[in-house]
Amino acid sequence: MSLLDSGSLSVHRLLRRPTRIELFRVLDAGVHAGVVRETIRARDVGVYVHVPYCRSTCMFCPYFRKVLRDWGELNMYLNALLKEAEFYGKLLEDLNLEVVEVHVGGGTPSLVPPHFYKRFVEKLSEFFNVRCGVGVEANPEDFKNLKVVEDFYASGVDEVSVGVQSFDEKVLKSVGRRHKPEDCVAAVENSVRAGFKWVNVDLMFLTPTIKDYVELGLEEKVGAFRRDLGKSIELGAHQVTYYATIIPKNSPGHRLAELGKLIQEVDAVDRFVEEALEFAEGSKLYLTRVYSISRKPYEYATVNLEMVGPLIGLGAGAWSNTGYYQYINVHDVANYIKLLYNGMTPAIYARRLGEGSMVWRLLFDQLSTGVVREAVFESMGLRTPFRVRALLKLMELSGLVEKVAGGYKLTKRGVLEVYKSVINYVADVPVKTTGTLSKQADVSELPLKIAI
Numbered sequence: 001m002s003l004l005d006s007g008s009l010s011v012h013r014l015l016r017r018p019t020r021i022e023l024f025r026v027l028d029a030g031v032h033a034g035v036v037r038e039t040i041r042a043r044d045v046g047v048y049v050h051v052p053y054c055r056s057t058c059m060f061c062p063y064f065r066k067v068l069r070d071w072g073e074l075n076m077y078l079n080a081l082l083k084e085a086e087f088y089g090k091l092l093e094d095l096n097l098e099v100v101e102v103h104v105g106g107g108t109p110s111l112v113p114p115h116f117y118k119r120f121v122e123k124l125s126e127f128f129n130v131r132c133g134v135g136v137e138a139n140p141e142d143f144k145n146l147k148v149v150e151d152f153y154a155s156g157v158d159e160v161s162v163g164v165q166s167f168d169e170k171v172l173k174s175v176g177r178r179h180k181p182e183d184c185v186a187a188v189e190n191s192v193r194a195g196f197k198w199v200n201v202d203l204m205f206l207t208p209t210i211k212d213y214v215e216l217g218l219e220e221k222v223g224a225f226r227r228d229l230g231k232s233i234e235l236g237a238h239q240v241t242y243y244a245t246i247i248p249k250n251s252p253g254h255r256l257a258e259l260g261k262l263i264q265e266v267d268a269v270d271r272f273v274e275e276a277l278e279f280a281e282g283s284k285l286y287l288t289r290v291y292s293i294s295r296k297p298y299e300y301a302t303v304n305l306e307m308v309g310p311l312i313g314l315g316a317g318a319w320s321n322t323g324y325y326q327y328i329n330v331h332d333v334a335n336y337i338k339l340l341y342n343g344m345t346p347a348i349y350a351r352r353l354g355e356g357s358m359v360w361r362l363l364f365d366q367l368s369t370g371v372v373r374e375a376v377f378e379s380m381g382l383r384t385p386f387r388v389r390a391l392l393k394l395m396e397l398s399g400l401v402e403k404v405a406g407g408y409k410l411t412k413r414g415v416l417e418v419y420k421s422v423i424n425y426v427a428d429v430p431v432k433t434t435g436t437l438s439k440q441a442d443v444s445e446l447p448l449k450i451a452i
């Protein structure tokens with residue numbers, strides 16, 4: 001079942017319907033490489049790097065990660081990343097591709113020695129025309145130290161997303177984060193002072209109340225979220241991204257939910273998103289995504305290209321999408337290192353994506369930005385099919401979009417609906433896939449097909 005229940009109108013059900021995907025085991029590395037080459041049809045590509053290491057495990061973490069205990073293993077992992085970059089570099093070198101974004105997510109990319117990122121871009125530049133700097137997600141515990149932040153900046157990192165989550169001590173406690181509000185303030189201030197071209201602040205809302213541990217009422221949570229938005233901009237952040245807290249089955253904190261110790265007001269998601277929209281309007285900020293507001297129409301976006309591609313994902317747990325072929329790397333660090341050191345591909349599951357899938361992905365990607373234009377479909381050589389036009393018409397009749405020159409724009413109600421459909425998609429697909437694949441450490445025993 002989806003995290004957020006469906007509404008009564010059919011368009012609401014369509015937007016929030018659970019997504020089901022089937023993935024097939026990658027059995028032949030040569031065939032995989034051939035399909036990657038054949039299905040990249042755009043010249044501009046994004047690169048995503050997954051760093052799965054963290055200092056500790058947060059209570060409701062839905063991502064693929066592990067606690068960093070062995071720096072020797074981290075070094076081998078970083079070398080394996082360079083090997084994987086080289087593999088795809090050699091494979092695609094003669095296509096003259098331009099790398100237009102490099103984002104590093106995790107895990108905790110700020111745990112990696114900063115000079116690695118310089119080396120990584122040098123490696124990419126052997127094969128691609130790299131037209132961008134590197135964006136990394138940073139933990140406030142690392143970025144509270146100005147010298148560390150300056151070292152990242154000096155290593156070619158020019159965008160940062162600080163994992164603040166909240167400046168409120170009780171909210172941080174309720175999501176099991178170890179850092180303190182003062183670490184958050186220092187990390188954002190240091191990032192702005194160091195000169196990064198773009199500083200994003202990640203915030204979490206819909207945080208749970210945990211009985212006998214940290215008890216916050218809905219109004220207190222909304223108030224803390226309002227203050228968090230204001231504080232982020234006051235400190236100089238260029239962008240704020242706000243996520244509803246998901247409590248997945250594979251997170252350490254899910255046991256509390258099973259014991260009935262958690263209260264999460266899932267029906268109140270609109271309250272928080274409305275708060276963000278009002279704040280954006282009052283502060284003259286742009287709505288760059290339904291979950292993101294910015295000072296300029298520009299966004300720090302870790303894996304947006306995953307939706308339409310081409311995005312080359314590197315690292316254990318990384319997802320890639322050439323546009324017409326999606327593949328997922330092994331979700332196990334030891335296996336990832338072993339496969340690359342033995343000259344084998346870490347891609348373990350894949351699926352072909354047809355033109356129909358591309359049309360829907362392009363539609364939902366555009367909906368998440370708030371505006372849908374037919375010209376975008378045409379620029380990719382795609383016709384807008386009848387069912388997409390029908391959905392947009394239905395959305396217009398339901399008051400979720402309004403016509404603008406060349407397309408449709410989300411109304412406030414539309415933003416709320418699309419926000420919930422994005423959260424449901426994240427809970428339905430990436431989070432469930434991570435849960436399923438993280439359990440399968442033995443590569444030789446992976447099933448030939450999995451359905452998520």
Ligand code: SF4
Nearest residue numbers: 054057058061106107
């Ligand atoms: S939430 Fe972030 S910092 Fe916490 S365990 Fe997960 S990846 Fe690591």
